[in-house]
Amino acid sequence: MKKIITSSLFWMLILAVAILTACTNSESSKETNTSTTPNETSSGTEGKKEDDAATGEKISIEFWHSMSGTGQESIDALVKGFNESQDKYEVKAEFQGSYEESLTKLRGVGGTKDAPAITQVFEVGTKYMIDSGYIEPVQKFIDKDNYDLSKLEGNMLNYYRVDGQLYSMPFNSSTPVMIYNKDAFKAAGLDPEKAPETFSEVIDAAAKLKTDEMYGFSMLTYGWFFEQLVATQGGLYVNEDNGRSGDATEALFNGPEGLNVFRFLDTMNKAGTFGNFGTKWDDIRSAFATGKVAMYMDSSAGVAGAIKNAPFEVGVAYIPHADEVQRNGVVIGGASLWMSKGIAEEEQEAAWEFMKYMTTPEVQAKWHLDTGYFAINPAAYEEQSVKEKWAEFPQFKVTVDQLQDTIPGLATQGALISVFPESRQQIVTALEELYQGKDPQEVLDKAAEGTNRAMEIANKTKQ
Template identity: 75%
Template sequence: MRKTVKFMFLFLTVLSLAILTACTNSDSSTKGGGNEGDDTKGEATKTEDGKVSIEFWHAMSGTGQTSLDEIVANFNESQEQYEVKAEFQGTYEESLTKLRSVGGTKDAPAITQVFEIGTKYMIDSGYIEPIQKFIDKNDFNADELEQNILNYYKVDDELYSMPFNSSTPVMIYNKDAFKEAGLDPEKAPETFSEVIDAAAKLKKGEMYGFSMLTYGWFFEQLLATQGGDYVNENNGRTGDATEAAFNSDEGRLVFETLNTMNKAGTFGNFGTNWDDIRAAFASEKVAMYLDSSAGVAGAIDTAPFEVGVAYIPYADEVKRNGVVIGGASLWMSKGIAEEEQEAAWEFMQYLTTPEVQAKWHLDTGYFAINPKAYEEENVKEKWAEFPQYKVTVDQLQDTVPGYATQGALISVFPESRQQIVTALEDMYQGKDPVEALKQASEGTNRAIEVANKTKK
């Protein structure tokens, strides 16, 4: 495990430096800028029958890719002007690396799917045309979309990309184990202290009470729901962040809560692999764990017991703030032909329709970016059968808007997340939680400092 973590840290460090290098090769002085005075290039690519043909680079695999391919095919059949070609590019990191070689030129894909922590980089890259330009030009009513999803991708009230596959974390738990432990199966623990107490009661034989994937995203969420910022400058939303802010009372509470359960033997450490922690839950090796809302369907399908879904826990001393959006959004390329941009915009609008979003939600478990999708009959029927799905949406819509839940903007997020992973692993091996978190903060500060110097 330690070798894997060190390799990942090296990989993400190299990736972050590569991204920073890319920033120096573009005009990052203007948001969404780059390639001054050269908004579009060349003529549009067309099919034999005259349709404008565009490429859509994505990182969806499995059921996500299957659903996406069907959606693209339906769009292509729905009109006669445009043809979208969906092309799988590997992981988010691999896709972004490929984009760097063609970004801002006529050879760039019209649409690229980029994970949420790539938002700051994409804005500064010079590769993109802000979606706000097309919203304003076409009087598109973005207010119809889910506001707590839009909030992440808005910077200075401008929407730079179109949200697509959006998710948040949830608490998933074994209702049968709750009953056996004398706990109410219809009421999951809500606060950190309640999680600690419940984990102790649920620990039985080889079953741990609680677990959390060793992944920075979950730390960010447990920080945000307390109202804690990840970096300064209001989470990088009112200026470029210059240092980490997570080495705070809120951040220490998260580490100390996990450390308390780990020392008590009620916390199960299943590492960094999503499949491993999900398999542990299905095989009754852990009774409660944090997962993505997109993982709910899989948990219900594979578990041989009744599955419960609840909001993520928060500190006893504060009010619940809510969750930060994860997943990815779709970015419009700058430098391609105007007709190709128009084709991309038509496809993006198609993706936001209630019917398409209902399909996407039911196929994948991701949120519908258009809440009207939840009024579709097929969604109502699914929710009636599996009310766990509705819990994920309720948590999102109950989120209190603010800088904490809007999410942080930093260009070196991958490296910072790896700092958190290393800190958690060190803590589970016996390192003082306060010292471990401090180390992650210092590592993040160094990465931010390099990024800001390079940008200048």
């Protein structure tokens, strides 16, 4: 495929992404990057790798990632396990900063022999990566190896599969959930074991839960949650089959499904039962832990923190949906692992072997328990360590059940547009204006127009 984004547009997108990233590495930008920069990798290094292969020494590859904190610790442990499991390959995990910082670095070496063998890229970068010319679809190695994809979670694979090809391997995957205060439910006379499921049920529960100190419901001012609430109604974000049968040209999120979401939020905002805690994950999570809001939307990867930090019993439920529709489910968020094009064949083989290792049940069980992200191999949930954890914290199983109950389709497969970060910013602006009292349809139409302009520019600059 051809690269579709010019330098000027790419930098515009990077600036937009820098302020909004769903269920990602919010702490990663605080880490110090001590790894070698792309420009420090010389052609001599490539020569050494070829010599290593010829002399029987281990073939060494780079794995660029953006996980900080416990995520980085877990990756380091998993990489160590792979390196010790065989004597042919050696993977070097290198933290590259936030997702947007890593993607900027990749842009400098992408498609050349100096590129890292594997790069972790967030889900909204999928369309850009496919069109960039930087990557080798993993489908090539799946076909060559007769690798059985049926053992992996289908709803995760669907996001990264386009035109029948799997382009990258899912890795840190998460979805949204609704988290709620069971103690507050009891105090309000609500059943703590039965969370509201529809928009009207949430509105009614929020009214009962509202006190002088606590709001009934809240949602981060962030486009990702809006996308999910549209998708669970079966709504598409853009035309061209959600951007999967061709380059999207028109936003559809301002249709009935998007309007349902904005009216849902507008009703509670006007009733004073909705708490607006802004755009920062830490702020809304702190508000929940301190009893300032009874129900809120979070990432499945945030469940462990919610349970740990709250001085009350925490419940986890599926995200709500409009009353008049069937629940479709959720769209995968997070990131996946991409293989570089232009590197030595031996390095690609090493990258593939590492990817296969990372999908094994034992490895995925550890990743799931270490970080709270889903296991891409459902067999991991049968591991004794996971069973014991779920027995102690049944809230984790709810997140997996919601994913596995998701109905496959264009809506839950997720949209593909190269200007997704900019579109999410348009939604943020629309939500802010909604909370200021503006008309739901008016602000949604404005966000759609902004998205349409961005897509038009991207499509015109396609090379």
